[in-house]
Amino acid sequence: MTRININPRRCKHCGICIAFCPKEVFGADYRGAPVVERAEKCTACGLCVMRCPDFALEVGEKGK
């Protein structure tokens, strides 16, 4: 399964990753922050990483 990392210190809860993931991998918590709900559907296309305005996402990259 692809590893998806959300950096909570950078995320500003804009909702872009949640709205535009082609596989609807993300859900939202009560503050609108993304939560990985369907990691098994992730194809590692990287679109959420590219569209996140805050460099808060990592998909399938070597961990930090």
Place this chain on the structure above:
Amino acid sequence: MPALSWREYLDEKMLPHLWCPGCGNGIALGALTRALAELQLPRNKVVVVTGIGCWGKADDYLATSALHGTHGRALAFATGVKAARPELTVIVLMGDGDGATIGGNHLIHAARRNIDLTAVVLNNQNYGMTGGQVSATTPVDAVTSTTRYGNPERDFDLCRLVDAAGANYVARGTVYHVPQLDRLIRDGITKKGFSFIEVISPCPTHFGRRNKLGSAVEMMKALKTRAVNVNSPAAKTGELPAGAFLIGKLADRDDPDFTARYAAVQQKAQAKGGFSS
């Protein structure tokens, strides 16, 4: 030397950045770093020149060389850098206020001179940093803090302006269409002569709020619906729906750039004994 990843063109210790939630600036910055990584340009050979504004802060988050100038004058500083050190890759980041309003004159003359710079103008249709005032790319009738009942002026089509002024490369992208934006910036950097990339991007805080365009997500959706690829059948017929705009490579030519023409002039002068450097 191992390849640099796009993240290594970022100065990650400066993050989180100061831009608002959902602001497109961060997306455009990501596209620029991916273009640089694809070209594997050495970070110290890239000079990012900025003016003043929200987008003008982008150099704070880059690990390249940088020159942070004054509002509206980034292209003038960049012209000096390129003229003195033609071997450097010079990238100029300006907002629509910076690059097309106060700095509009520099823009047309950099294009006319066809100097080998890559200008990335982030068009969010207003002056973001100072509270959302009208700019030369604010659409007619749009509400800003200085046009509260609607903008009486028309907006510039920046790509047509720069194309007409003679730039070798003109392209428009959006922060929704990211893989394409990466490529447009990359091709602009490799192109000799003046390269101009207009990036259409949301400012949800000012332009979006005053014009009731909804959340950042709604503004991104609007980019998706309004943008028409220049190679699509709809673009070819020229019948675009209201509010639509073209994205893609809009001009691509190979006229000699300023550096080449200036070198030829130097040679001529030397041959006549009239030039010593």
